Amino acid sequence: MNKIELKNITVRYGDHTVLENFSLNVEPGQILGIVGPSGCGKTTVVRAICGFLDPQEGTVVINGNVMYDKARRINVTPEKRHLGVVFQDYAVWPHLTVYENTAYPLKKHGMKKDELRPQVEEALRLVNMSNYANYMPSQLSGGQQQRVAIARALTSSQDLLIMDEPITNLDAKLREQMLVEIRLLQEKLGTTIIYITHDQEAAMQLCDKIVIMQPDGSIAQIGTDEEIITHPANRFVFSFVGxxxxxxxxxxxxxxxxxxxxxxxxxxxxxxxxxxxxxxxxxxxxxxxxxxxxxxxxxxxxxxxxxxxxxxxxxxxxxxxxxxxxxxxxxxxxxxxxxxxxxxxxxxxxxxxxxxxxxx
Ligand SMILES: Nc1ncnc2c1ncn2[C@@H]1O[C@H](COP(=O)(O)OP(=O)(O)OP(=O)(O)O)[C@@H](O)[C@H]1O
Ligand SMILES: [Mg+2]
Missing domain, CATH: 2.40.50.100 (RNA polymerase II/Efflux pump adaptor protein, barrel-sandwich hybrid domain)
Known part of the structure; x- marks a missing residue:
């Protein structure tokens, strides 16, 4: 199913409300971009989906299973939500090899060494890093490290990937290349990907649909790149794209x-x-x-x-x-x-x- 539903999520830090009644449906097999200015709440959305924070209100449903429901006191731990996540920072563990990094989520789930090998090898193959299995992250370029982070996310889930600014630290040419690779990966595996960025151009290049968040954490518009450019919902959208x-x-x-x-x-x-x-x-x-x-x-x-x-x-x-x-x-x-x-x-x-x- 590869589906994520957020219903009426509210997140507050003290008296600062970041998300209020935030609802979003992510349909299977698409790359959904979430873009918005710095501080608008994009990473907060990711944290709510993954279970790294407990919203004050709302429901998170993944593949039809309720992962979080404030009212019903349901709160499934992050590991059991079976999502692959790639973050901008702390992308890979510096003290583990490429292979160990990629195997980490499976090991954490208690999988035996021999059992996990085929999955790790497949993930490394998918991101073209098979030849680097024994390298340490410090021996890799930024782009290669980011590929390892994606491989590691893939061993958590080939169905649902969440990428929060995964390539912001890379130079322009490598960014371009990674966008193409992410698209190819999605096409090969049919993965549902949520791609978060403040770079609206990257989002337009990569994503099937784009959610534009406003500075106050609300959604201004959801649409294809063409819809957003030709029919901007409001002044904020018009000024944000281009x-x-x-x-x-x-x-x-x-x-x-x-x-x-x-x-x-x-x-x-x-x-x-x-x-x-x-x-x-x-x-x-x-x-x-x-x-x-x-x-x-x-x-x-x-x-x-x-x-x-x-x-x-x-x-x-x-x-x-x-x-x-x-x-x-x-x-x-x-x-x-x-x-x-x-x-x-x-x-x-x-x-x-x-x-x-x-x-x-
Ligand atoms: N642990 C926290 N405690 C208090 N406030 C926080 C915390 N985490 C985030 N915030 C605040 O919540 C708001 C949204 O933060 P968030 O990280 O979701 O923004 P973002 O859209 O991901 O921004 P960026 O594009 O810079 O990554 C910000 O105003 C931030 O200061
Ligand atoms: Mg962020």
């Missing part, structure tokens, strides 16, 4: 103006997603969706222009406020028309309107 600009907008007589000291008209069509009953809002717009158009009524001054080969990246100034713009180029730096100091008109392509956020 680079974003927010421009203040005011509606007067069904016309839209940029809402600075001096109002700047830019549209006489109020879009469908304009916040109901409001006369002010914030326009969320990606750097690629602001285009230069000398005829357009909104004027901007180019603050800086940086050439990155196939894109130009700009900072522009509108009425004393800076925003980011990106244009795809043909690859010739000389084509640059919009140098620093130039004043040009701008138009807005695809954008989204959000309720104006109160100033903090």
């Amino acid at each position: 680079v974003s600009n927010f421009l203040p907008v005011k509606k007067v007589d069904e016309k839209l103006y940029l809402d600075y000291d001096e109002k700047i008209f830019y549209s006489d069509a109020v879009p469908e997603d304009w916040p109901k009953g409001k006369d002010i809002a914030d326009m969320g717009i990606r750097p690629m969706d602001i285009v230069f158009d000398d005829e357009a009524p909104v004027k901007a001054r180019i603050v800086s222009a940086t050439f990155f080969g196939n894109i130009y990246s700009y900072f522009i100034d509108i009425a004393g406020h800076e925003y980011r713009v990106q244009r795809i180029t043909a690859g010739n730096e000389e084509d640059e028309k919009y140098a620093e100091g130039v004043v040009t008109g701008i138009r807005f392509l695809s954008c989204k309107y959000f309720e104006r956020e109160a100033k903090k």
Whole structure:
């Protein structure tokens, strides 16, 4: 079944509530990403699933079996929850060989040496570490150590793996490679994986579905990468995935103006997603969706222009406020028309309107 259900989990540290009524279903055979800013409660979710902490309220069900139920006083110990877990820190035991590290969970379950050998060997083979069985962790690269941690998790469970920032300590190239390896492993074994990270790009690359947590520990949105990009549930999601600009907008007589000291008209069509009953809002717009158009009524001054080969990246100034713009180029730096100091008109392509956020 490989299923995890969290129902109405509440976790408090003293008077700090980290999770409140947190519910989540993890479906079998998928990689579910949980992303959110640092401190939002991702590791707390992992600890609640694994049994490393006892939520003040709620239920944890794994494969249909209740592992934790506050009201019914059920609390199954971590070892008996049969989950493979990979953490960012203390990934492998430094004093044990690769083989011993991988065998550790089985040994803890009382399995005899001869009995556990085939499973350990298989786990090492799955992560391409068979040739390193007798190495000490200090003789391995960061990526190899992380593979051993995954092998060890696999001997706990090939059905359910939880990875909490498993590759954050690796360099960019190795991270990329590990993401591919994790995907291949999932496809080979049909494992259900919960992949936790604050790196939304890695999550989008790897995961079938993504849960976006907000700073207050609540879930903002669950969806595929495409759903999250094209239909962000709220302003937080829009700003969390990718680079974003927010421009203040005011509606007067069904016309839209940029809402600075001096109002700047830019549209006489109020879009469908304009916040109901409001006369002010914030326009969320990606750097690629602001285009230069000398005829357009909104004027901007180019603050800086940086050439990155196939894109130009700009900072522009509108009425004393800076925003980011990106244009795809043909690859010739000389084509640059919009140098620093130039004043040009701008138009807005695809954008989204959000309720104006109160100033903090
Ligand atoms: N043992 C603890 N005692 C008190 N507060 C804690 C404890 N563990 C975590 N917290 C607090 O709970 C909140 C959530 O922590 P958590 O580790 O779940 O965040 P996270 O989303 O995993 O962050 P990161 O991305 O930095 O790993 C934080 O504000 C943290 O300070
Ligand atoms: Mg964490």
